[in-house]
Amino acid sequence: MKTRFIISLFLLVFLSTQSFAQQKRTKIGVAGLTHGHVGWILKAKDRADLEIVGIAEPNRELAKRLTEQHGISMDLVFDTMEEMLEKTKPEALTAFGNIYDHLAVVKACAPRGIHVMVEKPLAVSLEHAQKMKKLAEKHNIHLITNYETTWYPSTFKAQEILQSGEVGAIRKVIVNDGHKGPKNIGVSKEFLDWLTDPVLNGGGAIIDFGCYGANLITWLQDGKKPISVTAVTQQLQPENNPKVDDEATIILAYDDSQGIIQASWNWPIGRKDMEIFGRTGSIHADNPSTVRVKNGEGYSGYDEETLKLEKQNTPFEDPFTLFLAVINGDLVLDKFALPSLENNMIVVEILSAAVESAKTGKTVYLKDR
Structure with missing residues (x-):
């Protein structure tokens, strides 16, 4: 199936379900704040289709600086990803830490059925990537990678x-x-x-x-x-x-x-x-x-x-619209x-x-x- 057809198909589905999508806010977790692209998700906090329910970041100084900058409560910040996942129960997670930790993110999320979007690239090594793929397939989660050029x-x-x-x-x-x-x-x-x-x-x-x-x-x-x-x-x-x-x-x-x-x-x-x-x-x-x-x-x-x-x-001009479309079955x-x-x-x-x-x-x- 070619990309042009997929985009056309998405538009038909998206337009017919747009009013529903606007009413449903998907619960999103954020793993890490050290990536320079993290502003993408923090700026999206007021979107009608997603809600940031938890952030995992052990660096409290960094977390305080970024949450204040984007008007987000520090109450959403947890020291560990495990605690954040258990207490906030996100449906999906965006990873904005180092690339080595992408495997740990998938290890924590996949058994809980939480879909994952990581920043590029997918993994630091083929060994890590193969483990991530196996986990995603075993637990039937979507695992996608975000590149600026995709948009x-x-x-x-x-x-x-x-x-x-x-x-x-x-x-x-x-x-x-x-x-x-x-x-x-x-x-x-x-x-x-x-x-x-x-x-x-x-x-x-x-x-x-x-x-x-x-x-x-x-x-x-x-x-x-x-x-x-x-x-x-x-x-x-x-x-x-x-x-x-x-x-x-x-x-x-x-x-x-x-x-x-x-x-x-x-x-x-x-x-x-x-x-x-x-x-x-x-x-x-x-x-x-x-x-x-x-x-x-x-x-x-x-x-x-x-x-x-x-x-x-x-959806191919916005990482979060695409991520939500994929995990909600619209694309x-x-x-x-x-x-x-x-x-x-x-x-x-x-x-x-x-x-x-x-x-x-x-x-x-x-x-x-």
């Missing part, structure tokens, strides 16, 4: 154009994600402490930004795994990132195409963009709302069309949709192979393709 209108327009055949069969995808580096852009100390820790984050830029490209390319390839993964990493800011890489390039080889993931904590200008090259043209998703399409003419000539996009009120994700467990298991496999390749200097060939 870009340009992401879906690029895929739509590719699927239309306008630029021909896919030959190469280049995904660029990066900024000046966590310390240079001023992330919080709590976030920086684990983001630059090889255990808690699984790596540096190769994980933090490499996951975007692995996610997008897996989706564009309809869930096909690459034959091999080759990666090169560097540490260009040892004073800021002494334990992890901050520059990474990952090459994915497929039967008939390539994927190139450029992940950096060294770029002077932050960017999240994607280029798709087909046999007859190319698609350039420059930012969340702009897509350029080039159709080749002769050696270097081309016609170019620029599309300016607006949000279309679909069934495509098997390799961007937030799906199937896609993100492949993402972790790619990243694990990339880390191994960078350490050994050798190309890693994936098994069970």
